Amino acid sequence: MVSQAVHERRMIRQRQNRHRFRDDKIAYWFLLPVVGLLGIFVIWPAIYAGYxxxxxxxFYKDxxxxxWxxxxxxxxxxxxWAAVGRGFVFVAMTVPPMLVLAFLFASLVVSVGRKFASVLKVSIYIPTIISAVITSIIFVLIYDYSGGLLNWFLGxxxxxxxxxxxxxxxxxLAIAVPAIWLGMGLTSLIMVAAMVDIPQEFYxxxxxEGANWWQKTxxxxxxxxxxxxxxxxxxGFVAAIQQFELPLVMTNGGPLDSTMLPNLFIFNHFRNDINVGYSIAAALLMFVVLGTVSAVVFKFVNSERLVD
Incomplete structure (x- = not known):
């Protein structure tokens, strides 16, 4: 009887391993096209850029x-380095206000009725689907010195x-405002999803216990x-410091390089300098800067998963 039970367990384990191998094989076949595209359009260009x-x-010589x-x-x-420093200033102008505004908006969405919440979510997401180029043109018209809506209101x-x-x-600052407007939609919806997932028993x-809204928050x-x-x-940090379309269309980095953000600096150098190696090296150094700052944030901000 013991040997028969051991044999049955062995047979069950073999069947499980056979099914698991078959499932793994199917998964690998599904992943193959993605890995191929990733290798062609991401991995190989990155290796060649490093070279x-x-x-x-x-483009004119070998x-x-x-x-180095x-x-x-x-x-x-x-x-x-001035462009990189300006990028950090732009991050400070955009990311904290965007997070605060998105949090307040998400708090409003989860506190109202379902129908009104749906209207709010659709309205806040609309800027996300608008092209950054179109947004740039709209805000250029708003900021126009003689006929813009903003100066008319100030007048x-x-x-x-x-x-x-x-x-x-x-x-x-004028470029930071549309950047915040463009990023608030997706940020708000992510915060709404996170707030809905919090157990109501806590509140x-x-x-x-008599806690008010500030204490609950x-x-x-x-x-x-x-x-x-x-x-x-x-x-938000990565998206802000890599902002490209807004300064390109609205100011082209001016006036006096006051909106020359890192990606625009690299792009202008690429199209104006015959030595492409400089632009590629600058892009790789920007990658190092972004990775370093992200690692520092992860290091000093506790990100362990909460346990109920």
């Missing part, structure tokens, strides 16, 4: 190995017109959403 970053290369010269040229270029209040995208003191117990909502907030912080 060209060590070359003095252009590559010539120059070692492209990287040293980029690292000694004050304009590159109605007795304030003199302001050259929003023509004055270095205001240009970066009911807090209400029985500080001691329940924010701690329960810390992983979502960390994700939105990282993705």
């Amino acid at each position: 060209l970053s060590f070359q003095n290369w252009s 590559p010539e190995f120059v070692g 010269k492209n990287f040293t040229d980029v690292m000694s270029d004050p304009l590159f 109605f209040l007795g304030v003199d017109p302001i050259a929003w995208i023509g004055d270095p003191a205001w240009a970066l 009911e117990a807090a209400a029985m 500080a001691f329940i909502t924010l701690p329960q959403m810390k992983n979502i907030l960390l994700y939105l912080l990282i993705t």
Whole structure:
């Protein structure tokens, strides 16, 4: 009897292993096209870009190995580091306000009725589906010095017109506003999903203790959403510092390079400099900067999963 039971368990285990192998094989076949496309359009271009970053290369001549010269040229270029620093300023202008506004909007959505919440979610998501180029054109018309809607409104209040995208003191802020508007939709919906997932028993117990909205937010909502907030912080940082379309269309990096963000700086260098290796080296250094900052954020922000 014992040997028969052992034999039956062995047969069951073999059948399970056979089915598991078959399922793994099917999964690998499904992954093969994705891995192939990833290798063609991501992995191989990244490897080739790394190779060209060590070359003095252009579209008109063969590559010539120059070692670390492209990287040293980029690292000694004050304009590159000025663009990176300006990118961090742009992140500070956009990410914190966007997270705060998205959190307040998400709190409003989860506190109203279902029908009104659906209208709010659709309205906040509309900017996400609008092209950044179209948004740039719209805000250029809004910021127009002589006929723009914003200066008309300020004139109605007795304030003199302001050259929003023509004055270095205001240009970066003028670009930050549409960036916040574009990013709020998806950020708000992610926060809504996170808030809905929080057990209502926590809020009911807090209400029985006499907690108000601020106390519930500080001691329940924010701690329960810390992983979502960390994700939105990282993705918001990466998206903001890589912003390209808004400064390109609205100001082309001006006036006086006040809106020359890193990606626009690399793009302008790529289209104006015959040495493409410099631009590739600058792009790789930006990748290092983004990875380093993301790692630092993960290091100093506790992202362990909450346990009920």
